[in-house]
Amino acid sequence: MKAKSRSKIDPPKPGCKLETLVTVLINEGGTVRKLSTNLGWLPHTTRAALTRLKQRGYQVERTLVGGAKESIYRIET
Template sequence: MTDQDTLDAPRDGTKEARLVAALTGKGQTLKQLSALLTWQPHTVRAAMTRLRKRGYVIDRVAKTEKSAARFKLRGDRA
């Protein structure tokens, strides 16, 4: 696992930085991320792919009967 603090962090104020912040902690569903960033779902997935290529580890927390799948940065405790 890569140490998240040593990664090439996105510039402050960018949508990519907002994506990283949204993935921190409990994480978000694809629908929530899409609404937050005003992006189409395929654009959110592409942005997460770019983050993974930069060394971020993003986990997909499986959906349950009551909630959709969530995405979150690995290493966050929430």
């Protein structure tokens, strides 16, 4: 099943952690581990938030780091 493509981005409420996540992803990006530590979330919560951002219309890009199992997530503007 294909996800619906959204042309309009649904921004998070000002001052919430999701807004902080968007800011970090736009400015520098990060691994799930780094994002979880910065936000005080568990890794599965961070991954769910990344999925939710995709559903809201953000272009979340995932880049594999070398041969490691970690990925860096960024929002391309």
